[in-house]
Amino acid sequence: MQVNGQPQRTIWFDEAQHCVRIIDQTLLPHHFNILSLHTLDSACHAIISMQVRGAPLIGVTAAFGVYLALREGNTDLAGVCERLLKTRPTAVNLRWALDRVQAELLSLEAERRPTAALGLARLMADEDAAACSAIGDHGLPLLELAWVEKRRRNPAAECLNVLTHCNAGWLATVDWGTALAPIYKAHFKGIPVHVWVDETRPRNQGAFLTAWELQQQGIPHTVIVDNAGGHLMQHGEVDLCLVGSDRTTATGDVCNKIGTYLKALAAFDNGVPFYVALPVSTIDFGLSDGVREIPIEQRHASEVSHMQGLDETGQLSRVQVMTSHSAINNFGFDVTPARLVTALITEKGVFAPTRESLKSLL
Amino acid sequence: MQVNGQPQRTIWFDEAQHCVRIIDQTLLPHHFNILSLHTLDSACHAIISMQVRGAPLIGVTAAFGVYLALREGNTDLAGVCERLLKTRPTAVNLRWALDRVQAELLSLEAERRPTAALGLARLMADEDAAACSAIGDHGLPLLELAWVEKRRRNPAAECLNVLTHCNAGWLATVDWGTALAPIYKAHFKGIPVHVWVDETRPRNQGAFLTAWELQQQGIPHTVIVDNAGGHLMQHGEVDLCLVGSDRTTATGDVCNKIGTYLKALAAFDNGVPFYVALPVSTIDFGLSDGVREIPIEQRHASEVSHMQGLDETGQLSRVQVMTSHSAINNFGFDVTPARLVTALITEKGVFAPTRESLKSLL
Numbered sequence: 001m002q003v004n005g006q007p008q009r010t011i012w013f014d015e016a017q018h019c020v021r022i023i024d025q026t027l028l029p030h031h032f033n034i035l036s037l038h039t040l041d042s043a044c045h046a047i048i049s050m051q052v053r054g055a056p057l058i059g060v061t062a063a064f065g066v067y068l069a070l071r072e073g074n075t076d077l078a079g080v081c082e083r084l085l086k087t088r089p090t091a092v093n094l095r096w097a098l099d100r101v102q103a104e105l106l107s108l109e110a111e112r113r114p115t116a117a118l119g120l121a122r123l124m125a126d127e128d129a130a131a132c133s134a135i136g137d138h139g140l141p142l143l144e145l146a147w148v149e150k151r152r153r154n155p156a157a158e159c160l161n162v163l164t165h166c167n168a169g170w171l172a173t174v175d176w177g178t179a180l181a182p183i184y185k186a187h188f189k190g191i192p193v194h195v196w197v198d199e200t201r202p203r204n205q206g207a208f209l210t211a212w213e214l215q216q217q218g219i220p221h222t223v224i225v226d227n228a229g230g231h232l233m234q235h236g237e238v239d240l241c242l243v244g245s246d247r248t249t250a251t252g253d254v255c256n257k258i259g260t261y262l263k264a265l266a267a268f269d270n271g272v273p274f275y276v277a278l279p280v281s282t283i284d285f286g287l288s289d290g291v292r293e294i295p296i297e298q299r300h301a302s303e304v305s306h307m308q309g310l311d312e313t314g315q316l317s318r319v320q321v322m323t324s325h326s327a328i329n330n331f332g333f334d335v336t337p338a339r340l341v342t343a344l345i346t347e348k349g350v351f352a353p354t355r356e357s358l359k360s361l362l
Numbered sequence: 363m364q365v366n367g368q369p370q371r372t373i374w375f376d377e378a379q380h381c382v383r384i385i386d387q388t389l390l391p392h393h394f395n396i397l398s399l400h401t402l403d404s405a406c407h408a409i410i411s412m413q414v415r416g417a418p419l420i421g422v423t424a425a426f427g428v429y430l431a432l433r434e435g436n437t438d439l440a441g442v443c444e445r446l447l448k449t450r451p452t453a454v455n456l457r458w459a460l461d462r463v464q465a466e467l468l469s470l471e472a473e474r475r476p477t478a479a480l481g482l483a484r485l486m487a488d489e490d491a492a493a494c495s496a497i498g499d500h501g502l503p504l505l506e507l508a509w510v511e512k513r514r515r516n517p518a519a520e521c522l523n524v525l526t527h528c529n530a531g532w533l534a535t536v537d538w539g540t541a542l543a544p545i546y547k548a549h550f551k552g553i554p555v556h557v558w559v560d561e562t563r564p565r566n567q568g569a570f571l572t573a574w575e576l577q578q579q580g581i582p583h584t585v586i587v588d589n590a591g592g593h594l595m596q597h598g599e600v601d602l603c604l605v606g607s608d609r610t611t612a613t614g615d616v617c618n619k620i621g622t623y624l625k626a627l628a629a630f631d632n633g634v635p636f637y638v639a640l641p642v643s644t645i646d647f648g649l650s651d652g653v654r655e656i657p658i659e660q661r662h663a664s665e666v667s668h669m670q671g672l673d674e675t676g677q678l679s680r681v682q683v684m685t686s687h688s689a690i691n692n693f694g695f696d697v698t699p700a701r702l703v704t705a706l707i708t709e710k711g712v713f714a715p716t717r718e719s720l721k722s723l724l
Contacts (some may be wrong), residue, residue, distance in 0.1 A: 029685040197688070199666070201563060201587040204683060207666075211688040222689040225563040225666060226588050227621025231696035234623070234653050259589025261596070265627040291596050304561070304569075304587055307669045309681030319671030319681050321566060323391045326559070326573040327584040334593035 001170040009175050020064045024051045029212035040069035047087040054172020055246045059097035063124045066101050067117035090297045092247040096281045125174045131279045132176035134347035139182025147191050161239045163196040166257035167209035168244025178244040178277040187219050195221040202303040230266035241267045245278040252338030252353025253290025264340040273342040290335035301328035363532040371537050382426045386413045391574035402431035409449040416534020417608045421459030425486045428463050429479035452659045454609040454646045487536045493641045494538035496709035501544025509553050523601045525558040528619035529571035530606025540606040540639040557583040564665040592628035603629045607640040614700030614715025615652025626702040639707040652697035663690035
């Protein structure tokens, strides 16, 4: 997608500098800064510190991380993968990507592995971009139909209102995004989409990243606090919800950013379709009960107690927004039971959130 | 309740200074600062700028505002009340308080009105404190029963977990609070209550005010982002929800801080009791459909785009947490349909959220 009118990906191999390059997402939307990764350490740090985030992008970054480790002369492939796997516990793409890298490299002689690892990481980046584009193509008809239906009921309707939570845009992937891909495709096709952007506390990926992405692409959007979506749905201001997923069970339970479950409840209560867009690599076919089985990452309390923004002089600054006398709890994700999900949009088509429907993907 | 170990109310008449005194709630929890109100202008400003907030406290502040106006020589009682009524559109206590003041003063000669207005405002403050204490007494058995039942099921249970949204503590009233009153009474009775405090974006009244109140009173609590409550309920970490209300219909629909509806949905979905504590003055017997009929205040976008906190030097500072390129929408309240409410706790007892049950209060 575009930044300042120029095509941009979130991660790529820089031939000239011989390193992996990423956008530092911790500084967006205030600063657009490109970082260089030269080592396994820097790749792990990029994932842990959320310079890169989003399940698909984490997977690809890990693949590049394996390459950087091998290039440094680290020959313990299993140890490298284990270290990368531990950077984030919830997203399943990380394991999927590392399993794939390991399987492909193990069959090669040691000296051929670094070059093969780079090729594979670049291939996986391209495949992710292609998968996300396909997710957009498969989701597009759902938005088109919703718009046609809305105009049929109300010829004066001005736009199709889509609510999204967190950031499942191109910044969460290599390109296109998952939940935002159908929105981009709809926008390019002339459907007047307007996006309600959940702020998404505590890290504000909605207000910081999704709003920035949409603004760069010229798509009308409005930022709301996470508390507001239910009220909007009660008043007919949301035509459909569209979110991403960090891990989805074989039965269609969806693990995504904390608060997704609350929006799914409100959508269900108000008859608003609730779609989840995800690459097939996000489905964990070994799990059948998302609420019981998916490990939920607890993150640092400072994400809740402190906020980053521009001070009066325009400098990036951190303020403490609570007293330090209170305990803080900071779960990163929640699980939306399949019964609240209308459909799963993948690069291989649209599926009902049921074991029956999903098993064809195995 | 207590601040630094000393008894404190949110509003009172200072005999020595001959003025109305309030806590400036916009500076909490960082600074505990007392303001003096000498004029109608300052009373209106205190309500509009949310130096005082919370439906019951707004009503009492308006009563003091009428006194200040009359003392300034303003004889247009209806005009004064109209001006105060316009300061906040959602809370019904404001209208209730002003109707009462107007009715009582109109029967008096003009020169007797200022003294009578002061007496009435002080009486209303005392009545509010007494009503809130009674709400605590009526709510206490519900918490006691929940604790006994929890211990019966699990003798190793360590505490009763109550989730609350926004601030419906003593800072929202004159003393005791509404939703927090039963919690304070339970704590004083030795029930080990632990409170999950919703941060409550955009103004963070949970993280700023509720957490501060509970800390001053020595009650264990944990601040969470508004997105987290559903996850906690799915995992059995919430025994009951207890919130306040800015306006409740004759049919039991509850208007409260934006996001309350989402927590009520999650409570219903997980079989967690959802209680609303409110003085009877909060019930608007003229309304029967809360979602359709209650006007929802839209507040300034800067509440979402900017955050106040302590910078690295300990100074209170404001940072802009979004780019200025995105639109913002900021509804202040939402409506929880009666079907999601377990019971209403008032100073006159506990009521089912039905027209049948509430009509005995008329």
